Amino acid sequence: MNKLETLRLSSYMVDAVYFIGANVNQLSYRKQAASPGVEELPNLHMELLHHSKLENVFLPDRDQLIVYTEEDLMRRFRTDSELLSSADIAGLQRFMKEIQGRVVMTNGNANGVFIVIVLEDGFFGRAIPEQDVAGSFFSVANGERILWSTAPGPFPAYVPELSEGETITEGTTYRHAVKELSPFRLSVIHTVREYGPYRFDTELLLKMAGISLLTLLFHC
Incomplete structure (x- = not known):
């Protein structure tokens, strides 16, 4: 308990961390980066996640960044x-x-304590190089799921392939360049409307984004 209270989290990258015990005999806590102390969670432990079947949501994604929708959980x-x-x-x-x-990101219940790290909402934005080319935007994906994007409106729903090439959305053609981030199951996608001017080096921007994002991930 005392160690958790002295734990310093960077609000620049992390919003909160959950330390979830195995059962009713092991306490669970939430530590928020912006608040002192810790909050005890008496009605949250791994046995409850097991009885409610929620553990089946989290365990396959251990050590990876993921976004769970309300539908995923329910x-x-x-x-x-x-x-x-x-x-x-x-x-x-x-x-x-x-x-x-x-x-x-979760630890898969290693060492008998299930840890859930909730990243700060602006985490990905800090790794993406600023650029103001009209019709150009970045997305970060895990598998076929968009975790974050600078795209306007509903565009992220239209990138299921996550591969180099083109897609057509509502009559507009988009070109995609993709950089895989190892060892994470992440991809950085740079997308440009076909008619947009190429006033930048796509490969260089992807390398910059990838290096910046990996640096943040290994330090969070």
């Missing part, structure tokens, strides 16, 4: 277990609400 969430009290269900629902739509 599709697995079950409340019919006799081992879940109304207070337990409320605690789990609060946890889901706090992390949904946020970029998170």
Whole structure:
């Protein structure tokens, strides 16, 4: 407990960290970067995640950045277990609400403590080089899911391929350049409208974005 209270988190990169114990005999806490001290979470531990089936959402994505939507969480969430009290269900629902739509990383319950790191909302923006070319934008993806994008409107939904080449959205052609970020399952995508002027070096921008993002990831 004392060690958690003295833990210093960079609000530049991290919003909060959850330390979730194995069962009712092991305490769970949330440490927020912008607040002193820690908050005890009596109705959140791994046994409850197991009884509610939520552990099946998190464990496959250990050590990777991911965004869980409300649909992702609710599709697995079950409340019919006799081992879940109304207070337990409320605690789990609060946890889901706090992390949904946020970029998170988990440790896969290593060493008996399940750690969930919630990144600050502007995390990716700090790694992407500024550029003001009309019709040009960056996206960051995990697999086929867009985690973050500077694209206007609903564009991220139209990049399922995440590969070099072109896509056509509502009559407009977009060209995509992609850089994979190893060892993370992440891709940085630079997209330009076909008719937009090429007043920049796409390869150089992708390298800059990739190096900056990896630097942030290894220090968060």
